[in-house]
Amino acid sequence: xxxxxxxxxxxxxxxxxxxxxxxxxxxxxxxxxxxxxxxxxxxxxxxxxxxxxxxxxxxxxxxxxxxxxxxxxxxxxxxxxxxxxxxxxxxxxxxxx
Numbered sequence: 001x002x003x004x005x006x007x008x009x010x011x012x013x014x015x016x017x018x019x020x021x022x023x024x025x026x027x028x029x030x031x032x033x034x035x036x037x038x039x040x041x042x043x044x045x046x047x048x049x050x051x052x053x054x055x056x057x058x059x060x061x062x063x064x065x066x067x068x069x070x071x072x073x074x075x076x077x078x079x080x081x082x083x084x085x086x087x088x089x090x091x092x093x094x095x096x097x
Contacts, residue, residue: 008067013037015055022072023091025051025063037063040087043096047087 014031016038024040024047040047048063050071055061074092077085084096 006068008069009065010052010062011035011049011065012060013063015057015059015061017057019051019055019061020072020091021051021054022070023051024071024087024093025049025091031058034060035063037061039091041089041091043086043088043094045087 012034013025014034014036016028016031016036019025019037019039024045025037026040026045027035027048028038029036037048039051049065050063050069052062052064052069072092074088074090074094077093077095082095085093086096088094
């Protein structure tokens with residue numbers, strides 16, 4: 001793990017399937033000493049962070065697990081109105097229902 005800009009905590013993982021940059025990811029196992037992650041697909045997935053770049057299956061990628069990071073929203077989000085966010089079916093963020 002290393003620190004990125006603005007106090008981010010970033011880890012290197014391996015993609016299990018294609019992962020799109022700035023989408024939520026979840027742990028699905030381990031591979032060659034790295035966490036194996038795939039793009040989150042439901043609001044019940046245990047999201048560990050957000051992909052900092054896109055990656056093909058079995059490629060390595062950086063995941064922001066703490067601190068400020070960029071993410072893609074599934075719908076309009078208004079500051080101060082959504083207490084909790086979760087993953088939509090495509091790994092984008094949406095308000096938790």
